[in-house]
Amino acid sequence: MTQSDPRFHVPAPHVRPGDTPDFSHIAIPPAGEAKRPAVDVAGPETMDLALGLVRVLDHNHQAVGEWDPKLTADQMREGLKHMVLTRVYDDRMLKLQRQGKMSFYMKSTGEEAVAVAAAMALDNGDMVFPSYRQQGILFARGRDIVDMMCHCISNSRDNLKGRQLPVHYTWAEGNFFSISGNLTTQFPQAVGYAMAAQYKGEKQIAASWIGEGSSAEGDFHGALVLASTYKAPVILNIVNNQWAISTFQGIAAGEAPTFALKGQGYGLATLRIDGNDFLAVYAATQWAAERARAGHGATVIESFTYRADAHSTSDDPSGYRPKGEDAIWPLGDPVERLKQHLIGLGEWDEERHEALEKELNELVIASYKEAESFGTLHDGPLSPVSSIFEDVYAEPDWRLRRQRQDLGV
Amino acid sequence: MAKMNMIQALNSALDNMMEKDPNVLSFGEDAGYFGGVFRVTAGLQEKYGLDRSFDAPINEAAIVAMATGMAAKGLRPVAEIQFADYIFPGLDQIVSELSRIRYRSAGQFTTPVTIRTPCGGGIRGGQTHSMSPEAFFTQIPGVQVVMPSNPYDAKGLLTAAIENDDPVIFFEPKRLYNGPFDGHSGGALSSWGAHPKGEVPEDYYSLPLGKADVVREGSELSIITYGTLVHVALAAVEQEGIDAEIIDLKTLVPYDIETITRSVNKTGRCIVAQEAPRTSGFGAELAAQIQEDCFYALEAPIQRVAGWDTPYPHAHEWSYFPGPQRFINAMREVLEA
Numbered sequence: 001m002t003q004s005d006p007r008f009h010v011p012a013p014h015v016r017p018g019d020t021p022d023f024s025h026i027a028i029p030p031a032g033e034a035k036r037p038a039v040d041v042a043g044p045e046t047m048d049l050a051l052g053l054v055r056v057l058d059h060n061h062q063a064v065g066e067w068d069p070k071l072t073a074d075q076m077r078e079g080l081k082h083m084v085l086t087r088v089y090d091d092r093m094l095k096l097q098r099q100g101k102m103s104f105y106m107k108s109t110g111e112e113a114v115a116v117a118a119a120m121a122l123d124n125g126d127m128v129f130p131s132y133r134q135q136g137i138l139f140a141r142g143r144d145i146v147d148m149m150c151h152c153i154s155n156s157r158d159n160l161k162g163r164q165l166p167v168h169y170t171w172a173e174g175n176f177f178s179i180s181g182n183l184t185t186q187f188p189q190a191v192g193y194a195m196a197a198q199y200k201g202e203k204q205i206a207a208s209w210i211g212e213g214s215s216a217e218g219d220f221h222g223a224l225v226l227a228s229t230y231k232a233p234v235i236l237n238i239v240n241n242q243w244a245i246s247t248f249q250g251i252a253a254g255e256a257p258t259f260a261l262k263g264q265g266y267g268l269a270t271l272r273i274d275g276n277d278f279l280a281v282y283a284a285t286q287w288a289a290e291r292a293r294a295g296h297g298a299t300v301i302e303s304f305t306y307r308a309d310a311h312s313t314s315d316d317p318s319g320y321r322p323k324g325e326d327a328i329w330p331l332g333d334p335v336e337r338l339k340q341h342l343i344g345l346g347e348w349d350e351e352r353h354e355a356l357e358k359e360l361n362e363l364v365i366a367s368y369k370e371a372e373s374f375g376t377l378h379d380g381p382l383s384p385v386s387s388i389f390e391d392v393y394a395e396p397d398w399r400l401r402r403q404r405q406d407l408g409v
Numbered sequence: 410m411a412k413m414n415m416i417q418a419l420n421s422a423l424d425n426m427m428e429k430d431p432n433v434l435s436f437g438e439d440a441g442y443f444g445g446v447f448r449v450t451a452g453l454q455e456k457y458g459l460d461r462s463f464d465a466p467i468n469e470a471a472i473v474a475m476a477t478g479m480a481a482k483g484l485r486p487v488a489e490i491q492f493a494d495y496i497f498p499g500l501d502q503i504v505s506e507l508s509r510i511r512y513r514s515a516g517q518f519t520t521p522v523t524i525r526t527p528c529g530g531g532i533r534g535g536q537t538h539s540m541s542p543e544a545f546f547t548q549i550p551g552v553q554v555v556m557p558s559n560p561y562d563a564k565g566l567l568t569a570a571i572e573n574d575d576p577v578i579f580f581e582p583k584r585l586y587n588g589p590f591d592g593h594s595g596g597a598l599s600s601w602g603a604h605p606k607g608e609v610p611e612d613y614y615s616l617p618l619g620k621a622d623v624v625r626e627g628s629e630l631s632i633i634t635y636g637t638l639v640h641v642a643l644a645a646v647e648q649e650g651i652d653a654e655i656i657d658l659k660t661l662v663p664y665d666i667e668t669i670t671r672s673v674n675k676t677g678r679c680i681v682a683q684e685a686p687r688t689s690g691f692g693a694e695l696a697a698q699i700q701e702d703c704f705y706a707l708e709a710p711i712q713r714v715a716g717w718d719t720p721y722p723h724a725h726e727w728s729y730f731p732g733p734q735r736f737i738n739a740m741r742e743v744l745e746a
C-alpha cells in the first residue's frame with residue numbers, strides 16, 4: 001500500500017514531535033491597539049474584535065490602551081495570588097495523583113488567567129458553568145481548599161459523595177454549576193439559566209467556558225443560536241488552548257480564522273483576547289458582563305492561550321506535539337506577566353513573590369494533610385456505600401430499595 | 410499466529426481491511442495522527458495516509474452522519490466514538506438515519522458503517538467513562554450490535570462488521586483491552602499473553618455475526634452473557650464449583666437463539682447477565698425470549714445479574730460492578746428454587 005496525496009483536505013499542525021517548536025505563523029497584534037466599543041454596540045460591529053486580539057499588557061509589562069481595566073494594585077495582587085494558588089494546587093495534585101492518591105487529575109497550567117480574571121470581573125453571585133479546566137474560579141471565589149481536595153480524593157467529606165471523577169467539581173453555594181464530563185453540554189444550559197434569572201427579575205448573569213475543540217459540538221451552535229434569539233444575559237467563553245487532547249485547534253477551526261468569529265454568524269458580540277493577559281481577560285469579561293446586565297445580550301469571547309501541560313493524567317503529549325512549546329509560547333506565562341507588571345509599578349518584588357509561593361505551597365500541603373484525615377479513595381473512609389442509591393431520584397423507588405437490600409447496605 | 414491483546418487485535422483487523430479494501434476508512438476524535446486514546450488505530454495514518462485514517466472534530470453526530478454519507482457513496486467507514494458514554498450526541502443520526510436508510514429507501518441506498526466504541530467500567534472512569542449502553546442500540550431496527558470478550562473474537566468480529574452490508578455498533582469492553590478480568594477488583598492484572606484467545610492470526614479472517622460461543626460446558630445451569638462479564642462468570646463458577654454452562658453471545662443483534670435455547674433446554678436453569686443497569690437491559694430481552702421459547706424446560710425463575718439502576722459511581726465502582734459474588738448469589742438462588 002503506498003501513500004498518495006490525500007484526496008480530501010485534512011488539516012495538520014505546523015510541527016510534530018521531533019520538530020523544533022515554532023509559533024512564527026501566529027500573528028500577535030501589539031497591545032493597546034484594539035478599540036473598546038460601548039457596551040451597547042450591535043454584535044456585527046464587533047467583527048474586527050473577533051479577528052484581532054485584545055491585549056493590555058505589552059512586552060514591557062505595561063498596561064496600555066482603551067481596554068486597560070485600571071485595577072488597583074490590591075486587586076492585581078489578589079489576582080496574582082489566586083493564579084499562583086491555582087498553579088501550586090495543580091502541581092501538588094498532579095504529584096499526589098502520581099502517588100496513587102486519586103484516580104485522575106487535570107491541570108490548568110498556563111490558563112490560570114482565563115479562569116481567575118474572569119471570576120474576579122464577574123459578581124460572585126453570577127452563575128458559572130465551567131468545563132473541567134477552570135479550577136481558578138473556585139480559588140477566586142474563595143472555596144475551601146480542603147473541600148476541593150476532599151472531592152478529588154473521593155473521601156468521606158467529598159461533597160459529591162464520590163460520584164464524580166476528580167476535578168469535576170460542583171459548588172452550589174459559590175454559584176458554580178455541576179461540571180459535566182460530556183463536552184459542551186453546559187453551554188446551552190448557561191443560556192437557559194441566564195434567561196431564567198431574567199424571568200425572575202434578577203440582575204444575575206451566567207457565564208460558561210468550553211475548550212476550542214468542544215466548539216465543534218452541536219451544543220456550541222445551540223448555545224449561540226439561543227443566546228442570539230433570546231438576547232440572553234450570558235457570556236460564552238471559548239478557551240482556545242491550541243489542543244484538544246491530541247488534536248490541534250485546526251481540526252475544530254477548519255477554515256475559520258478565529259473561534260470568536262463563529263459568533264458573528266449569529267450576530268453576537270465577539271471578542272478575541274490574549275488569554276495569558278490577566279488584565280485583558282478581566283477587561284473583556286467586565287465589558288461582556290456590563291453588556292449582559294444592561295440587557296444588550298450575549299458576548300462570545302475567545303481566550304487565546306496555550307495548554308502548557310498534558311490534557312490529563314491519562315495523556316502524554318510527547319506523542320503528538322514537540323516538547324518545549326510552552327516555553328516559547330508567544331503570549332508568555334500569565335503569572336509571570338502580571339507579576340512583572342506589578343513589579344514595574346513598584347507594587348511587588350521577587351522576595352514577596354517567593355514568599356507568596358512558599359506560603360501557598362505550605363497552605364496546599366497543610367490542606368492536603370487535613371483532607372487526607374477524612375479518608376482517601378484507596379484506604380477510605382468514603383461516603384457510605386448506600387449513598388450510591390441516593391439522589392438518582394428525589395425518593396428511591398422500589399427497584400432501588402430492593403437493589404440496596406441486595407447489596408446488603 | 411501472534412500474541413495480541415485486544416487493542417492489537419482490533420488494530421490488526423483494521424490494518425487487514427484497509428489493506429484489502431481501499432473503501433475502508435477509519436476516523437474519530439484523536440483517532441488519526443495519535444492513533445486513538447486507547448491506541449486502537451495506531452499506525453494506520455502513517456501506513457494508509459491522511460485521507461484513510463484521520464482526526465475528526467469533536468462532534469459525534471457529525472461523525473456518524475459523515476460515515477453515513479460516505480457509506481451511501483460506497484465506502485466502508487469505521488468511525489470511532491472515543492467512549493460509549495459520548496455516543497449520545499450521535500444517537501439521532503443512528504436512530505433516525507443510519508439505521509433506516511435501507512428501509513426507507515426500499516434498498517436503493519445502504520449504509521455499511523461500523524461504529525467502534527469502548528464501553529464498560531472497571532477502570533475508575535466515573536459516570537462518563539464507564540457506561541454499557543448496548544441495550545439502547547438493540548432497540549434500533551436496522552443496526553446490528555456486537556460486543557466481543559477476547560482478542561481473537563474481537564479481530565474476527567470487527568472484520569465481519571466492516572464487511573457486513575448493514576450498520577454495526579461495535580462495543581469494545583475496555584476493561585478487557587489489556588487482559589481478561591475476573592471481577593476481583595483487588596486482584597493482580599492478568600494479560601492476554603497466557604490466554605488461548607490471545608493467540609491471534611496476523612492475516613485476515615472473519616467470524617460470523619450472530620453466532621454465540623459456549624465458553625464452558627455444564628449441566629446445572631446456563632449463564633448467558635457477553636463482554637467483560639463472560640470472564641467474571643467463569644471465575645464465579647470456578648470459585649463456587651458449580652457445573653454451569655456459560656454462553657458468550659458476542660453478537661447481541663441478532664442474538665444466537667439456537668445456542669441459547671439448546672443450553673437452557675438442557676440445564677433448565679438460567680441466569681442472564683449484563684454490566685448495564687438492570688431495568689430494560691439486554692438481559693430483560695433475553696429473559697423474555699427464553700421464557701417464551703423454553704418455558705416448559707425451566708425449573709426455576711430466570712435470574713438477572715446486572716448493574717444497579719444508578720449512574721456508574723466513581724469511588725464505589727466496585728459496589729456497582731456485578732462481580733463474582735453477585736453471580737454466586739444468583740447461582741444459589743436459581744439452584745435452590
Ligand SMILES: Cc1ncc(C[n+]2csc(CCOP(=O)(O)OP(=O)(O)O)c2C)c(N)n1
Pocket residue numbers: 131133181182183210211212213214215239241243244245307311438467491495498
Ligand atoms: C461528548 C464528548 N465527546 C468526547 C469526549 C472526550 N474528550 C474529553 S476532553 C476532549 C478534548 C477537549 O478539548 P477542548 O475542548 O479543546 O478542551 P481542553 O481539554 O483543551 O480544555 C475529548 C475529546 C467527551 N468528554 N465528551
Ligand SMILES: [Mg+2]
Pocket residue numbers: 211212213239240241242243244245307
Ligand atoms: Mg483545547
